[in-house]
Amino acid sequence: MDYYRQHRQDFLEGLKSFLRIPSVSTMVEHRKDVLEAAGFVERELREAGLNQVGQIRGAGHPLVYGEWLEAPGKPTLLFYGHYDVQPPEPLDEWLSPPFAPEIRDGNIYARGACDDKGQTYILLKALEGFMRTAGRLPVNVRVLIEGEEEVGGEHIASYVAAHPERLRADAALICDTEMFAPELPTICIGLRGIVYGELEVRGARTDLHSGVYGGAAPNPIQAVSEILCALKDRDGRILIPGFYDRVRPPAAEERAAWGRLPFDEREYLAKEIGSSELTGEPGIPVLERVWARPTLEVHGIRGGFTGEGAKTVIPARAVAKLSLRLVADQRPEEAVQQLEAGIAAATPRGVTAEFRLIHGAAPSLVDPSSPYIQTAARAMTEIFGHETVYIRSGGSIPIVGLFRERLGIPSVMMGFGLPDDNLHAPNEKFHLANFYRGIEAVARYLELLAE
Amino acid sequence: MDYYRQHRQDFLEGLKSFLRIPSVSTMVEHRKDVLEAAGFVERELREAGLNQVGQIRGAGHPLVYGEWLEAPGKPTLLFYGHYDVQPPEPLDEWLSPPFAPEIRDGNIYARGACDDKGQTYILLKALEGFMRTAGRLPVNVRVLIEGEEEVGGEHIASYVAAHPERLRADAALICDTEMFAPELPTICIGLRGIVYGELEVRGARTDLHSGVYGGAAPNPIQAVSEILCALKDRDGRILIPGFYDRVRPPAAEERAAWGRLPFDEREYLAKEIGSSELTGEPGIPVLERVWARPTLEVHGIRGGFTGEGAKTVIPARAVAKLSLRLVADQRPEEAVQQLEAGIAAATPRGVTAEFRLIHGAAPSLVDPSSPYIQTAARAMTEIFGHETVYIRSGGSIPIVGLFRERLGIPSVMMGFGLPDDNLHAPNEKFHLANFYRGIEAVARYLELLAE
Numbered sequence: 001m002d003y004y005r006q007h008r009q010d011f012l013e014g015l016k017s018f019l020r021i022p023s024v025s026t027m028v029e030h031r032k033d034v035l036e037a038a039g040f041v042e043r044e045l046r047e048a049g050l051n052q053v054g055q056i057r058g059a060g061h062p063l064v065y066g067e068w069l070e071a072p073g074k075p076t077l078l079f080y081g082h083y084d085v086q087p088p089e090p091l092d093e094w095l096s097p098p099f100a101p102e103i104r105d106g107n108i109y110a111r112g113a114c115d116d117k118g119q120t121y122i123l124l125k126a127l128e129g130f131m132r133t134a135g136r137l138p139v140n141v142r143v144l145i146e147g148e149e150e151v152g153g154e155h156i157a158s159y160v161a162a163h164p165e166r167l168r169a170d171a172a173l174i175c176d177t178e179m180f181a182p183e184l185p186t187i188c189i190g191l192r193g194i195v196y197g198e199l200e201v202r203g204a205r206t207d208l209h210s211g212v213y214g215g216a217a218p219n220p221i222q223a224v225s226e227i228l229c230a231l232k233d234r235d236g237r238i239l240i241p242g243f244y245d246r247v248r249p250p251a252a253e254e255r256a257a258w259g260r261l262p263f264d265e266r267e268y269l270a271k272e273i274g275s276s277e278l279t280g281e282p283g284i285p286v287l288e289r290v291w292a293r294p295t296l297e298v299h300g301i302r303g304g305f306t307g308e309g310a311k312t313v314i315p316a317r318a319v320a321k322l323s324l325r326l327v328a329d330q331r332p333e334e335a336v337q338q339l340e341a342g343i344a345a346a347t348p349r350g351v352t353a354e355f356r357l358i359h360g361a362a363p364s365l366v367d368p369s370s371p372y373i374q375t376a377a378r379a380m381t382e383i384f385g386h387e388t389v390y391i392r393s394g395g396s397i398p399i400v401g402l403f404r405e406r407l408g409i410p411s412v413m414m415g416f417g418l419p420d421d422n423l424h425a426p427n428e429k430f431h432l433a434n435f436y437r438g439i440e441a442v443a444r445y446l447e448l449l450a451e
Numbered sequence: 452m453d454y455y456r457q458h459r460q461d462f463l464e465g466l467k468s469f470l471r472i473p474s475v476s477t478m479v480e481h482r483k484d485v486l487e488a489a490g491f492v493e494r495e496l497r498e499a500g501l502n503q504v505g506q507i508r509g510a511g512h513p514l515v516y517g518e519w520l521e522a523p524g525k526p527t528l529l530f531y532g533h534y535d536v537q538p539p540e541p542l543d544e545w546l547s548p549p550f551a552p553e554i555r556d557g558n559i560y561a562r563g564a565c566d567d568k569g570q571t572y573i574l575l576k577a578l579e580g581f582m583r584t585a586g587r588l589p590v591n592v593r594v595l596i597e598g599e600e601e602v603g604g605e606h607i608a609s610y611v612a613a614h615p616e617r618l619r620a621d622a623a624l625i626c627d628t629e630m631f632a633p634e635l636p637t638i639c640i641g642l643r644g645i646v647y648g649e650l651e652v653r654g655a656r657t658d659l660h661s662g663v664y665g666g667a668a669p670n671p672i673q674a675v676s677e678i679l680c681a682l683k684d685r686d687g688r689i690l691i692p693g694f695y696d697r698v699r700p701p702a703a704e705e706r707a708a709w710g711r712l713p714f715d716e717r718e719y720l721a722k723e724i725g726s727s728e729l730t731g732e733p734g735i736p737v738l739e740r741v742w743a744r745p746t747l748e749v750h751g752i753r754g755g756f757t758g759e760g761a762k763t764v765i766p767a768r769a770v771a772k773l774s775l776r777l778v779a780d781q782r783p784e785e786a787v788q789q790l791e792a793g794i795a796a797a798t799p800r801g802v803t804a805e806f807r808l809i810h811g812a813a814p815s816l817v818d819p820s821s822p823y824i825q826t827a828a829r830a831m832t833e834i835f836g837h838e839t840v841y842i843r844s845g846g847s848i849p850i851v852g853l854f855r856e857r858l859g860i861p862s863v864m865m866g867f868g869l870p871d872d873n874l875h876a877p878n879e880k881f882h883l884a885n886f887y888r889g890i891e892a893v894a895r896y897l898e899l900l901a902e
């Protein structure tokens with residue numbers, strides 16, 4: 001571990017160079033920058049001494065690959081990360097420019113500092129240490145870093161599906177989640193899945209005058225409202241028949257462990273949500289609601305006249321974006337069918353409703369008793385000096401489901417971000433202490449795995 | 452009546468010029484066009500030879516006034532119309548551009564063709580005929596044309612309230628309604644009132660990630676839906692306490708007369724609405740639902756992400772435009788209070804809801820035995836060759852209530868539009884035969900009134 005402690009300044013300088021590249025994958029004008037970031041990762045892997053280093057070109061931004069498979073009889077890990085970042089807007093809310101990394105109070109501020117350049121760099125530096133000092137790794141490692149995580153990750157999805165043999169491994173290691181609290185080493189073992197689509201409701205042939213026809217003509221906005229209210233009650237309970245049938249409740253130990261986590265509901269409401277009250281299913285603790293319960297959310301809606309002033313129209317159509325978040329053992333395909341049936345049953349007379357699926361991802365739940373998880377927890381506990389906790393995340397990381405489905409492997413999600421790291425928001429940061437400890441924790445994980 | 456038959460081509464060209472002016476009163480960028488339309492009306496009145504012609508400037512768009520009061524001992528009519536029009540959107544549904552009038556199958560297509568430029572022009576041309584041929588009118592006439600009818604008509608409301616003596620008359624004549632069926636001369640004796648406003652619902656401080664917070668954070672779009680569903684049931688019955696208390700049911704004779712009108716529910720559904728089914732209160736005939744029952748309609752809604760693809764956001768706010776249509780003897784102020792109380796009672800936890808009133812108007816009901824109504828019916832029966840029928844309209848013409856309240860006069864609503872004229876919708880049209888007959892019917896009305 002000496003190498004890691006002695007090279008912190010180098011790691012920091014390297015991370016700054018990585019963060020200076022505005023690799024915003026969603027914006028065409030940053031295409032060159034995205035490619036530059038891919039080149040940066042490729043160079044790092046090459047300089048670390050990995051084999052087969054190169055870029056995998058495809059429909060979208062390149063994947064960067066490298067491997068070191070010279071530890072026969074030892075496990076093989078698949079390292080995953082992403083070099084693309086979210087757009088930095090709104091720019092005027094940043095205290096320092098998003099692509100000019102600045103250190104303040106022990107944090108490095110820049111877009112991608114935490115999500116996910118900082119955490120991807122942890123993986124690269126952990127490998128570098130072994131290669132520079134021992135000339136070899138304790139276990140076999142494949143590295144696959146993508147550049148489209150923030151835009152749906154289609155390239156990696158098709159690559160993993162098409163070439164599972166080239167990625168053969170025993171487990172994946174992903175550093176793209178967060179610690180539950182500062183100083184609290186954290187492994188994420190569950191993610192919600194998702195089914196996201198568009199609900200379109202059509203009524204009359206064209207927009208109608210609400211004076212002339214109000215009382216006889218169907219109103220698609222009212223119909224969307226009626227459908228939404230028929231799908232979910234005011235307590236957040238989803239009313240779609242059969243929807244909860246496959247929901248696996250958290251085990252008693254897991255629930256008990258969540259109860260011991262340092263979580264203050266009032267602080268969460270005040271600091272993170274900022275509304276008058278929390279909502280959701282009564283009698284179910286907040287963490288369980290966001291980690292282990294499925295949800296139905298409307299993300300956007302439009303219909304009719306929304307300009308300034310008044311227009312007395314009954315619109316001909318309304319469109320809502322909505323999603324179901326799924327938990328183990330729900331299945332996206334089945335959820336879509338249930339949702340469609342629910343919508344059909346809830347559609348009021350006079351309108352037609354159609355749901356168009358945009359994307360879906362399965363939920364995932366890793367068995368915490370897996371040796372890959374247990375060993376990761378040991379490594380983190382050692383480095384951080386606190387017992388590692390297991391959490392879930394309410395979000396969806398489709399790659400985890402993909403690795404399980406296509407490669408048949410669990411994902412170990414060691415997260416080093418903090419809850420206030422401002423992911424996807426202005427003033428994204430990464431706590432430098434977690435950056436350095438992250439590198440050591442990953443390195444220690446490889447050592448322990450080799451034992 | 453010869454003059455009217457000989458000048459049809461001139462009338463048509465004049466109407467086209469009027470329709471080419473995009474006088475959309477709700478849009479700031481059309482301010483100049485609205486003024487141009489006011490100038491157009493002013494010029495027409497001047498050229499017809501009326502006195503005191505001019506624009507009355509005030510807070511909003513100008514009123515155009517003219518008068519001819521040289522028939523002592525004869526009744527005085529107050530002609531009312533409006534030169535402003537609804538926004539033309541959605542533009543891509545128009546077969547010909549909304550402000551490039553086009554004749555197809557005996558109809559003139561343009562925004563405002565029927566509502567209300569075409570019908571306002573009827574009034575102007577009827578006057579022109581007498582002045583050009585006899586140099587005088589059979590009765591006294593004041594003309595007051597406004598430019599804010601589609602945005603609430605605040606200017607005319609304050610003017611009428613402030614200067615009732617300048618508008619002294621025995622009855623108002625308004626051509627802004629429709630014929631019950633082609634060939635069926637029609638007088639409208641009742642209008643619904645309206646209360647129109649914006650409902651804003653706010654939840655979390657900022658947009659939130661639906662994965663991380665879904666299940667605990669309030670969703671303002673869902674909240675708007677819940678409020679809408681709490682205000683009106685799936686049968687169109689309004690659930691606001693006390694809301695129906697003042698509703699006056701139509702008299703037995705009026706109901707019976709409606710039953711004799713040529714109305715085919717299936718044809719109405721197929722031709723006018725174009726949806727799979729009609730909606731509204733069960734057990735109440737369609738005409739009564741749209742003429743004599745109050746309604747609640749959502750006119751527009753927006754919130755969250757509505758672009759292409761997917762964004763997993765829980766929006767911080769959502770806004771809906773909604774209105775209540777009122778019938779005699781409901782009162783707008785009371786309806787607003789009831790609505791606000793209903794919204795407050797229906798607002799789910801975690802969000803705040805605010806209703807902002809944009810405009811309101813009282814319902815109105817004219818006594819059909821008034822001589823001004825009876826004479827108008829005679830004139831129309833003569834010109835159209837069919838017995839005149841009495842209907843109500845589900846729309847709101849606030850000026851009618853204002854004239855009754857402030858000037859103490861009834862409004863005679865001779866309507867020349869057709870049910871399929873697409874008011875407020877793409878491809879608005881006006882049947883040219885009704886345009887020409889309308890001019891003659893108004894002229895004949897003045898003659899008969901003078902007898």
